[in-house]
Amino acid sequence: xxxxxxxxxxxxxxxxxxxxxxxxxxxxxxxxxxxxxxxxxxxxxxxxxxxxxxxxxxxxxxxxxxxxxxxxxxxxxxxxxxxxxxxxxxxxxxxxxxxxxxxxxxxxxxxxxxxxxxxxxxxxxxxxxxxxxxxxxxxxxxxxxxxxxxxxxxxxxxxxxxxxxxxxxxxxxxxxxxxxxxxxxxxxxxxxxxxxxxxxxxxxxxxxxxxxxxxxxxxxxxxxxxxxxxxxxxxxxxxxxxxxxxxxxxxxxxxxxxxxxxxxxxxxxxxxxxxxxxxxxxxxxxxxxxxxxxxxxxxxxxxxxxxxxxxxxxxxxxxxxxxxxxxxxxxxxxx
Amino acid sequence: xxxxxxxxxxxxxxxxxxxxxxxxxxxxxxxxxxxxxxxxxxxxxxxxxxxxxxxxxxxxxxxxxxxxxxxxxxxxxxxxxxxxxxxxxxxxxxxxxxxxxxxxxxxxxxxxxxxxxxxxxxxxxxxxxxxxxxxxxxxxxxxxxxxxxxxxxxxxxxxxxxxxxxxxxxxxxxxxxxxxxxxxxxxxxxxxxxxxxxxxxxxxxxxxxxxxxxxxxxxxxxxxxxxxxxxxxxxxxxxxxxxxxxxxxxxxxxxxxxxxxxxxxxxxxxxxxxxxxxxxxxxxxxxxxxxxxxxxxxxxxxxxxxxxxxxxxxxxxxxxxxxxxxxxxxxxxxxxxxxxxxxxxxxxxxxxxxxxxxxxxxxxxxxxxxxxxxxxxxxxxxxxxxxxxxxxxxxxxxxxxxxxxxxxxxxxxxxxxxxxxxxxxxxxxxxxxxxxxxxxxxxxxxxxxx
Numbered sequence: 001x002x003x004x005x006x007x008x009x010x011x012x013x014x015x016x017x018x019x020x021x022x023x024x025x026x027x028x029x030x031x032x033x034x035x036x037x038x039x040x041x042x043x044x045x046x047x048x049x050x051x052x053x054x055x056x057x058x059x060x061x062x063x064x065x066x067x068x069x070x071x072x073x074x075x076x077x078x079x080x081x082x083x084x085x086x087x088x089x090x091x092x093x094x095x096x097x098x099x100x101x102x103x104x105x106x107x108x109x110x111x112x113x114x115x116x117x118x119x120x121x122x123x124x125x126x127x128x129x130x131x132x133x134x135x136x137x138x139x140x141x142x143x144x145x146x147x148x149x150x151x152x153x154x155x156x157x158x159x160x161x162x163x164x165x166x167x168x169x170x171x172x173x174x175x176x177x178x179x180x181x182x183x184x185x186x187x188x189x190x191x192x193x194x195x196x197x198x199x200x201x202x203x204x205x206x207x208x209x210x211x212x213x214x215x216x217x218x219x220x221x222x223x224x225x226x227x228x229x230x231x232x233x234x235x236x237x238x239x240x241x242x243x244x245x246x247x248x249x250x251x252x253x254x255x256x257x258x259x260x261x262x263x264x265x266x267x268x269x270x271x272x273x274x275x276x277x278x279x280x281x282x283x284x285x286x287x288x289x290x291x292x293x294x295x296x297x298x299x300x301x302x303x304x305x306x307x308x309x310x311x312x313x314x315x316x317x318x319x320x321x322x323x324x325x326x327x328x329x330x331x332x333x334x335x
Numbered sequence: 336x337x338x339x340x341x342x343x344x345x346x347x348x349x350x351x352x353x354x355x356x357x358x359x360x361x362x363x364x365x366x367x368x369x370x371x372x373x374x375x376x377x378x379x380x381x382x383x384x385x386x387x388x389x390x391x392x393x394x395x396x397x398x399x400x401x402x403x404x405x406x407x408x409x410x411x412x413x414x415x416x417x418x419x420x421x422x423x424x425x426x427x428x429x430x431x432x433x434x435x436x437x438x439x440x441x442x443x444x445x446x447x448x449x450x451x452x453x454x455x456x457x458x459x460x461x462x463x464x465x466x467x468x469x470x471x472x473x474x475x476x477x478x479x480x481x482x483x484x485x486x487x488x489x490x491x492x493x494x495x496x497x498x499x500x501x502x503x504x505x506x507x508x509x510x511x512x513x514x515x516x517x518x519x520x521x522x523x524x525x526x527x528x529x530x531x532x533x534x535x536x537x538x539x540x541x542x543x544x545x546x547x548x549x550x551x552x553x554x555x556x557x558x559x560x561x562x563x564x565x566x567x568x569x570x571x572x573x574x575x576x577x578x579x580x581x582x583x584x585x586x587x588x589x590x591x592x593x594x595x596x597x598x599x600x601x602x603x604x605x606x607x608x609x610x611x612x613x614x615x616x617x618x619x620x621x622x623x624x625x626x627x628x629x630x631x632x633x634x635x636x637x638x639x640x641x642x643x644x645x646x647x648x649x650x651x652x653x654x655x656x657x658x659x660x661x662x663x664x665x666x667x668x669x670x671x672x673x674x675x676x677x678x679x680x681x682x683x684x685x686x687x688x689x690x691x692x693x694x695x696x697x698x699x700x701x702x703x704x705x706x707x708x709x710x711x712x713x714x715x716x717x718x719x720x721x722x723x724x725x726x727x728x729x730x731x732x733x734x735x736x737x738x739x740x741x742x743x744x745x746x747x748x749x750x751x752x753x754x755x756x757x758x759x760x761x762x763x764x765x766x767x768x769x770x771x772x773x774x775x776x777x778x779x780x781x782x783x784x785x
Binding site: 140152154155156157159160165168169171172174175176178179182189190191192194195196198199200201215216217231250251252253 | 372373374375376377378379380382688689690691702704705707709710711712733734735753754755756757759760762766784785
């Protein structure tokens, strides 16, 4: 029997994204969300108590008349075994899964999935979607863990650095990353297919590959502070801090990372990520519904029937309003 | 780290001090550490970029200029036949022009010092001048393994500057700013612009000829396989040398031993660039028109003729390519660059559009996404194109070098020996300024990023 709690749980089964604040471990965030969702599920009014028939003995006043027969009367009695005060709340645990993780230092979009949607989450996790980050850097310092919270190793001057030099260094790094993209794609370069994929820009590594940045751009430069926008594959946040350190080295100075912020994870952007106040079940239900409708609208715009494979997965392109326009991902039809 | 020196910078200490600077961390200990300690300066404010030369390709001729590849300096090392990735060549001066011939290289610097041109590689026809051996002062080295000075007979050696060098199969041309053109090497077909001597022995020859017969100063020189082309200030083209394929463009198929002005469709036209490397020659006029003459066996000129050779320049009218700014032709293929930075290729061989396109009569656009254009960089354009005998090289405005074509003995520099069917980046540590392509080796002039 579906109780109101179960109905609420079914509405919650889906993928949504939240904004993870910096300085917090991702597991704490996940636990908090799970607790809030459980509160929302268990706040649903419990179903009315089931009645069961119990045969009660006759009252003693009737018995006193001297009859030797045992008379029983049927009575409908509430069954208290499933009362929430007896057996506890209906849901004590729900499966909330996390997509690409963020370390303690970083903040940004964190994709979560509830219940059956965790299967789609593993597919999203294993697929080769690109992620967008905004990196804040500061010139003139080098630390042991590449971020400003680490132990200071060296300080250098940075007055020789201009926007033009920084952009040249970024262009060089982007060039080597573009080359890595082609090299790790494991396609035979002497075929016509390889040429056609390279022209369209679809030559991507399919399996394991080291972290590759598919796009790198300077957003803001005011010495010693600068901001980069990165679009990457297979990365870790520590690697991104290291990129900033290497940018500093290429400029014959040093740099540390002051903040890593994920602005997009696959199709989930930062505009729709739920902030701390909205980690409750009504907001999550709305976020799931919004995401599903936007995906349906995306599907209607870009159907490519020729590319359907045998399994229940579909390669799809979606236009994003975010700074980078293209995203490739493999998705399960269920969600 | 070897260039670092300590400099306690008090202004920096104040700038990074806790007062005016929003410290991102709440840790008081690290805030204190920021105020102490030295500040290193690796590079000053007025630093200019370094200029470097990188070489790669087949090394046994000595054309790469690194002797340890041919004759290892340690017993444990083995000779390196193919250098498949760019290798730094140390030079005394900043090299402003480089040219790769058939197994040899010339590098020149625009300095006023006495040594302006260095040559390395094959020297059997004295294409690098007389390189006196250590043992015998009458003999010259047949293979020069290191960049060695080419002794130019300049009238004013401390004032003249060398502008450009060009190399062909067995001859070279050196262009100076005030003393004209000097030619050295093989003259069996008159390609050096001097009278052919019967049974002349070219090895260990001291002859470096100062060319005459130009009515205006020469601004560009190019060498084909056995012929030479010159472009003067007024836009007139001169040619000399082997003409059996009509590559001299003089209206006949004979040899020519002195530079003669080229006519045909080029009469009265102001040319801005000439190019040749094999037996086909091309020129671009200042208003963006393309002219070609010479060998057409590989469909280079098939848009205007069915014949296999043209001995007089013909206008090549192509629609859809825009205003042509540069042209480069190799042995069997041609590439042009228009003012929008787009590259068009045609001819025979690996043209750069995959293995399926192996010949074309009309220009085919090479998609700009292959040169790094994407949503992140929508404005990347190609700024220079060059052709070797069987391959292409393109330099973008962002300083990246792309190569494609037949990988003859590792000349592409992409780290492998297989042919490359579409433009592929060459990893060079720096900003590529210019590149010179030969038959089986290449030279890149690179500027450091910072």
